[in-house]
Amino acid sequence: MTPAMTSYMILFLAAVATARPLQRREVPQEHSHQKFLTTVAASLALNNPDNIADPVFGLLGNAAAAKGAGSITDLDCLQQATADQAFTNAKAAGDxxxxxxxxxxxxxxxxxxxxxTASALCTSVKAVNPEIAALQQHQDPASTGAAATNKKIALELATQIASIGGDPTTAIQSGTFAPGTIGDPTAKGKTCDDQNDPTGCIFTQNLLVADVTADEINAALASAGVSGSASAAATATASVAAASSTVAAVAASATPTASTVTCSGSTAGTSGSEASANTTSSSTTTTSTTTASKSSLDLGSCNGASPFIVFGAGFDGRNTDSFEPADKATFNHGSALGIAVVADFICGQLNSACKAPQSTVDTCNSAASAASSLSGQAAADSFNQAMA
Structure with a gap:
C-alpha cells in the first residue's frame, strides 16, 4: 500500500469511528389528509393576522415549521394557532x-x-375557541401508549364535531397509519405523502387505521350528553340548518383570552384560592362536588396547586355542561365535553412540568382511566376523590 493510500485509509477509519449514527427520521406525511388542509387553508385566508404561510407548516417538525409560522413563536403551538384562527373564521361565516x-x-x-417519537404538545397558549382547546394532535402510532391516546383524541374530536352540528363520524378520518417498526433503516413504515392527491393519499391508498368505530362514537356522545347519533349524522341532510343555530349561539358567547402555562412555586401558592372560586361558581350548576381545597399527593414543583376537575355549565362560553381544570393557572387547558382530555392533560403536566414523582403520575393516570368510563358530575367526583 502506498503512503498516500495509507493516509487515506487512516482518515477514512477515523471518520467512521467518530461519525454519529444516522437518525432514522419518520417519513414525511404532512399531505396525507390533504382535503382537510385545503379546507382549512380556505378558512384561514379569510383572516390571517399571524401571517401563517399555509396549514401544512403546522404538521411539520419545528425546524421546517419555522419557515411558515408567521408571527407564531412557539412552534409547538403552530398547529393549534392555525386551527384556532381557521375555526374562528369559519364560525363567523356560519361554515x-x-x-x-x-x-x-x-x-x-x-x-x-x-x-x-411523540410530538410535543402545545402548553404555552390556550386556544380561543373551546372546541379547539379541547383537542390535541394524534401521536406516532409506534410511540408509547399511542393506541389509547389516539382513541381518546378521536372520541373527543367526534364530540366536538357533534357539538357544532357536524357529522361526528368525520372524526374517524383523523386517524393515522399503522405503526412503523422502530429501528427500520428505511423509516418508511406504511406512511404516504402525496401533495398532488387532492383527497389525501391515506384515503385513496386505503392506509388509514381507524381509532374508533361508529358505535364507540355514539357511546362517547351519550356519555358527554351531546345529542346526535353517529350513524344518523352520516346520512342526515338537515344537520346544516341545526348547525347554523349552534354557530350563532357560540359566536354570541364570550371567548377567553390566551394565557401562558406556569408552574412555579409562586403560582402554586395562589392557585388554591382560584380553585375554590372555580369550584364554588360551578356548584350552582351541579348537584354535588367532592373537589378538595388541596391534594395530599406530592405534586412536585406544583405542590399547593389543585389537580382537580370541575363540571358545570358556561365554561369557555359553552351552552352545555363541560369539564375544565379547577386550577387553570397551573393546568391551563380549555373545557371539554368529555373528562378524558382534561384529566390526561393534568396527568401529563404533573409528569412533565411539575416533575411529580412517578407514584403521583400513576395515581393520576389510574384516576383518569376510571373517570373516563363515567359521565357528568360522577366522572369529576371519581377523579377528584382519587387525587385528593
Missing part, C-alpha cells in the same frame, strides 16, 4: 364544514424526528 375541517386538522399527527 360548519370549515369548522369541522379545523377541528380535524387540529388532531392530525405531526411529523417527528424518528419512528416512535
Amino acid at each position: 360548519v364544514n370549515g369548522m369541522t375541517a379545523a377541528l380535524v386538522y387540529r388532531t392530525l399527527e405531526r411529523n417527528t424526528g424518528a419512528v416512535g
Whole structure:
C-alpha cells in the first residue's frame, strides 16, 4: 500500500469511528389528509393576522415549521394557532364544514424526528375557541401508549364535531397509519405523502387505521350528553340548518383570552384560592362536588396547586355542561365535553412540568382511566376523590 493510500485509509477509519449514527427520521406525511388542509387553508385566508404561510407548516417538525409560522413563536403551538384562527373564521361565516375541517386538522399527527417519537404538545397558549382547546394532535402510532391516546383524541374530536352540528363520524378520518417498526433503516413504515392527491393519499391508498368505530362514537356522545347519533349524522341532510343555530349561539358567547402555562412555586401558592372560586361558581350548576381545597399527593414543583376537575355549565362560553381544570393557572387547558382530555392533560403536566414523582403520575393516570368510563358530575367526583 502506498503512503498516500495509507493516509487515506487512516482518515477514512477515523471518520467512521467518530461519525454519529444516522437518525432514522419518520417519513414525511404532512399531505396525507390533504382535503382537510385545503379546507382549512380556505378558512384561514379569510383572516390571517399571524401571517401563517399555509396549514401544512403546522404538521411539520419545528425546524421546517419555522419557515411558515408567521408571527407564531412557539412552534409547538403552530398547529393549534392555525386551527384556532381557521375555526374562528369559519364560525363567523356560519361554515360548519370549515369548522369541522379545523377541528380535524387540529388532531392530525405531526411529523417527528424518528419512528416512535411523540410530538410535543402545545402548553404555552390556550386556544380561543373551546372546541379547539379541547383537542390535541394524534401521536406516532409506534410511540408509547399511542393506541389509547389516539382513541381518546378521536372520541373527543367526534364530540366536538357533534357539538357544532357536524357529522361526528368525520372524526374517524383523523386517524393515522399503522405503526412503523422502530429501528427500520428505511423509516418508511406504511406512511404516504402525496401533495398532488387532492383527497389525501391515506384515503385513496386505503392506509388509514381507524381509532374508533361508529358505535364507540355514539357511546362517547351519550356519555358527554351531546345529542346526535353517529350513524344518523352520516346520512342526515338537515344537520346544516341545526348547525347554523349552534354557530350563532357560540359566536354570541364570550371567548377567553390566551394565557401562558406556569408552574412555579409562586403560582402554586395562589392557585388554591382560584380553585375554590372555580369550584364554588360551578356548584350552582351541579348537584354535588367532592373537589378538595388541596391534594395530599406530592405534586412536585406544583405542590399547593389543585389537580382537580370541575363540571358545570358556561365554561369557555359553552351552552352545555363541560369539564375544565379547577386550577387553570397551573393546568391551563380549555373545557371539554368529555373528562378524558382534561384529566390526561393534568396527568401529563404533573409528569412533565411539575416533575411529580412517578407514584403521583400513576395515581393520576389510574384516576383518569376510571373517570373516563363515567359521565357528568360522577366522572369529576371519581377523579377528584382519587387525587385528593
